[in-house]
Amino acid sequence: MPIGPASCPQLANCPTVIVMVGLPARGKTYMSKKLTRYLNWIGVKCRVFNVGEYRRSAVKEYKKFDFFDPQNKEAMKIRNKVCEQAMEDMIGWLENEGDVAVFDATNTTRERRQLVMDYCQKEKNFKVFFIESMCDDPEVVAENVKGHEELGEISEGRGAAAPFRRDVGEVKVNSPDYRNMNKDEAMRDFLERIRMYQKSYEPLDTEYDKEKSFIQVHNVGQRFLVNQIQDHVQSKICYYLMNIHVLPRSIYLTRHGESELNIKGRIGGDSSLSFRGRQFANALAKFMEEQDVNNLKVWTSQLKRTIETAGGFHAPIEQWKALNEIDAGVCEEMTYEEIQEKYPEEFAMRDQDKYHYRYPRGESYQDLVARLEPVIMELERQTNVLVICHQAVMRCLLAYFLDKNSDDLPYLKVPLHTVMKLTPMAYGCKVESFYLNIEAVNTHRERPKDQCSSAPTAELAAVQLSVECSASGNTDPQRKSEDALETVPDHY
Amino acid sequence: MSDDMRTRKLSCPEVGVTGSELGNLGPASCPQLANCPTVIVMVGLPARGKTYMSKKLTRYLNWIGVKCRVFNVGEYRRSAVKEYKKFDFFDPQNKEAMKIRNKVCEQAMEDMIGWLENEGDVAVFDATNTTRERRQLVMDYCQKEKNFKVFFIESMCDDPEVVAENVKGHEELGEISEGRGAAAPFRRDVGEVKVNSPDYRNMNKDEAMRDFLERIRMYQKSYEPLDTEYDKEKSFIQVHNVGQRFLVNQIQDHVQSKICYYLMNIHVLPRSIYLTRHGESELNIKGRIGGDSSLSFRGRQFANALAKFMEEQDVNNLKVWTSQLKRTIETAGGFHAPIEQWKALNEIDAGVCEEMTYEEIQEKYPEEFAMRDQDKYHYRYPRGESYQDLVARLEPVIMELERQTNVLVICHQAVMRCLLAYFLDKNSDDLPYLKVPLHTVMKLTPMAYGCKVESFYLNIEAVNTHRERPKNTDPQRKSEDALETVPDHY
Numbered sequence: 001m002p003i004g005p006a007s008c009p010q011l012a013n014c015p016t017v018i019v020m021v022g023l024p025a026r027g028k029t030y031m032s033k034k035l036t037r038y039l040n041w042i043g044v045k046c047r048v049f050n051v052g053e054y055r056r057s058a059v060k061e062y063k064k065f066d067f068f069d070p071q072n073k074e075a076m077k078i079r080n081k082v083c084e085q086a087m088e089d090m091i092g093w094l095e096n097e098g099d100v101a102v103f104d105a106t107n108t109t110r111e112r113r114q115l116v117m118d119y120c121q122k123e124k125n126f127k128v129f130f131i132e133s134m135c136d137d138p139e140v141v142a143e144n145v146k147g148h149e150e151l152g153e154i155s156e157g158r159g160a161a162a163p164f165r166r167d168v169g170e171v172k173v174n175s176p177d178y179r180n181m182n183k184d185e186a187m188r189d190f191l192e193r194i195r196m197y198q199k200s201y202e203p204l205d206t207e208y209d210k211e212k213s214f215i216q217v218h219n220v221g222q223r224f225l226v227n228q229i230q231d232h233v234q235s236k237i238c239y240y241l242m243n244i245h246v247l248p249r250s251i252y253l254t255r256h257g258e259s260e261l262n263i264k265g266r267i268g269g270d271s272s273l274s275f276r277g278r279q280f281a282n283a284l285a286k287f288m289e290e291q292d293v294n295n296l297k298v299w300t301s302q303l304k305r306t307i308e309t310a311g312g313f314h315a316p317i318e319q320w321k322a323l324n325e326i327d328a329g330v331c332e333e334m335t336y337e338e339i340q341e342k343y344p345e346e347f348a349m350r351d352q353d354k355y356h357y358r359y360p361r362g363e364s365y366q367d368l369v370a371r372l373e374p375v376i377m378e379l380e381r382q383t384n385v386l387v388i389c390h391q392a393v394m395r396c397l398l399a400y401f402l403d404k405n406s407d408d409l410p411y412l413k414v415p416l417h418t419v420m421k422l423t424p425m426a427y428g429c430k431v432e433s434f435y436l437n438i439e440a441v442n443t444h445r446e447r448p449k450d451q452c453s454s455a456p457t458a459e460l461a462a463v464q465l466s467v468e469c470s471a472s473g474n475t476d477p478q479r480k481s482e483d484a485l486e487t488v489p490d491h492y
Numbered sequence: 493m494s495d496d497m498r499t500r501k502l503s504c505p506e507v508g509v510t511g512s513e514l515g516n517l518g519p520a521s522c523p524q525l526a527n528c529p530t531v532i533v534m535v536g537l538p539a540r541g542k543t544y545m546s547k548k549l550t551r552y553l554n555w556i557g558v559k560c561r562v563f564n565v566g567e568y569r570r571s572a573v574k575e576y577k578k579f580d581f582f583d584p585q586n587k588e589a590m591k592i593r594n595k596v597c598e599q600a601m602e603d604m605i606g607w608l609e610n611e612g613d614v615a616v617f618d619a620t621n622t623t624r625e626r627r628q629l630v631m632d633y634c635q636k637e638k639n640f641k642v643f644f645i646e647s648m649c650d651d652p653e654v655v656a657e658n659v660k661g662h663e664e665l666g667e668i669s670e671g672r673g674a675a676a677p678f679r680r681d682v683g684e685v686k687v688n689s690p691d692y693r694n695m696n697k698d699e700a701m702r703d704f705l706e707r708i709r710m711y712q713k714s715y716e717p718l719d720t721e722y723d724k725e726k727s728f729i730q731v732h733n734v735g736q737r738f739l740v741n742q743i744q745d746h747v748q749s750k751i752c753y754y755l756m757n758i759h760v761l762p763r764s765i766y767l768t769r770h771g772e773s774e775l776n777i778k779g780r781i782g783g784d785s786s787l788s789f790r791g792r793q794f795a796n797a798l799a800k801f802m803e804e805q806d807v808n809n810l811k812v813w814t815s816q817l818k819r820t821i822e823t824a825g826g827f828h829a830p831i832e833q834w835k836a837l838n839e840i841d842a843g844v845c846e847e848m849t850y851e852e853i854q855e856k857y858p859e860e861f862a863m864r865d866q867d868k869y870h871y872r873y874p875r876g877e878s879y880q881d882l883v884a885r886l887e888p889v890i891m892e893l894e895r896q897t898n899v900l901v902i903c904h905q906a907v908m909r910c911l912l913a914y915f916l917d918k919n920s921d922d923l924p925y926l927k928v929p930l931h932t933v934m935k936l937t938p939m940a941y942g943c944k945v946e947s948f949y950l951n952i953e954a955v956n957t958h959r960e961r962p963k964n965t966d967p968q969r970k971s972e973d974a975l976e977t978v979p980d981h982y
Contacts, residue, residue: 224740232895239753381746
């Protein structure tokens, strides 16, 4: 939802501070990161301020759990100072550029929460929203901390006694705090640390905190208590938290098979698969069968080429109009050469800001993200899904899962006949790329040189997602045709 | 079942249909694949807004394409018991009355289940359902017999002020304190609703009020609210004090999630929503559809008149929304209020027919033109959109309108029809033919169980852009039959 420029104070939503609340190993950092990724993707500038990280900077070497004893006055001094540093940075960032800051710490006492609120509300008139994560199911807690791999087996049913993150134990004992201890020592110390916090834990209360805005998440989404939602962003945050889950599953993303228009180098349209595209459809069905996926759902767009690509599946198929390719408006079904010929300035403007650029009578990547939001929300609700979509659409979905910003998103490499398998892991997503060995044209147009600011990272290159830059090319509207067409891939 | 943004096309191994076929199989033929029907069970003492929520939720679900209907047990009871005498009918100790009440409840449930089996997606069972026994009865019917999903919506008011004002229901309660729904009266006219109920037609207002308060006390005697321990395996949302607080338990699926989101966004603060189209545009004058033209001279006059009109309306904290097309932005030119531009408010995309006159469409695409007349709601322009697509993209706009208070929405003909259909509960047959003339502002004010509509023509002439459905919708029809209902233009 486009909001007017920040120069009109009554239009801009005032900045919000999300305050996480909960004992250690309740998934606060997991939720902080996931929520931040989601908000950034939908265009809300969001950032996490993790107090633990500030503490690790200040206290070079972590010794043992009694650092967290509320009676330990020396340690409390350090902990309070570190908390203030984090808050100062957070407030500075919100004043200058941010919309939503996530204050990721235990915040388990009323005193600490009041401190944070005073900073945010009295000084700065920011909104404050609490997210508390509670586990009162002893099984869930035990498994959180145990964190063994075999906890991967999740019982069927509505998130019953689902372990929080099967690898939280892994996350915690692999934390920098424990690099000098062996696994068992680390586990024992960590359990003691939780006990330190439990001594003084004061959960949010419907009576005492009735004027505060908060959501209390119980047992990983089994139950929620929602209090005094103030605005649109808080409402969306609650909706998002109510839809996510931590059951193990994989999301498969792929484009339709090579199409007739792909071969001709034409964009958009609604053509059928080419011969090689049909081969891919068969290969895809075979590949998914080998993947042996439980309760697989298959989603396509409402354009022929994705529906045909799903032809070999017996699984339930849902067609989403929202998954249709970006509408290229007046440029639909043209080749890049024709676009350069007919609309050279538009073509250059697109290269200058591919994310925000809207084709005349068409859409921009930014518009795409808006219409894909319900798809993402439903993907969060689901378990195993194969999404057969299109180049620009797949870039947007991938950017959500892999936390790519709007500069990189329009240049993510998503070649035809390649399936990407995304599996949530710890705080992020594991990506595996499977090329199904059927040749296809390349439809990827590199970012022109004068738009490149940084080198591609190794991690991206590893899964062929590099946002490489072309060796040359420029985006000036007065550029020559050959410069404009430099990055256009070959076609018939 | 069709949902907001998607057309459900299923494949069913038993029936031998694979994904390659595009047959549209209804949910009943594939029980394990189709979303199974859901029964929403309302829970709460009288005057807690159950019927208000039932009707509003039903209106929303139907608008987004989920077939939903309310089954109100009170109505069944009024059919069975011709004349209501007094509150002791509701005494749990009154065995005679309990027999009647149980029978009436079963009748309602039978009708409900029959409707769900044949055509419905979601049924709302609107009754107090305040005892565990009654709720177990309903669940047994729905789940053991039929394998329907059950979702409870409980409305609770523990704020004595709120309760008192609900029942009092005087008009002066209209003054709502600022702030996040603090001690907001439930519906300022609930008292009006209740004492104007058919039950009380033979009593005067004070008698009715006293009897009604006693009736509530009858229910309170045996009220067992949903409990996080006892009911922990049930799916439910508990609404406290008109949206101040919510307890959400065991959401099973997409529909339940959306219902919770919707309930968390609606409010009962008094406000008005103003809907209008942009002023007359250059393309309007030429009888051309779509495009992105500027206002005509008369359209600019309308923009001025609109700003003046809204000023006279003296609206508190008005927000102004437009689309991202020139003609609506220009229409908002006279406002100092904050303006938000929504791409989602853009006019329906006429695809290959953009900027054509109806005469040109008839000439170039006569069969498409006829098909549109046959099913204007579902028809999608080639490379364009349908009204059904419009509803899907307008859903976030509706959700935000529910959150807001006073808003003026400056939009377009097809868009305005969709929004109006939501507020006035118009079905998909009527929606595409709602009359929304240029230079006319519609003011919608929520009232009791619906919306009051006032229409203000700002006295500036404009072309008519409304095309009635022609008598002949056959693809082989003659041109003059097709163009029979096209309004005049230059």
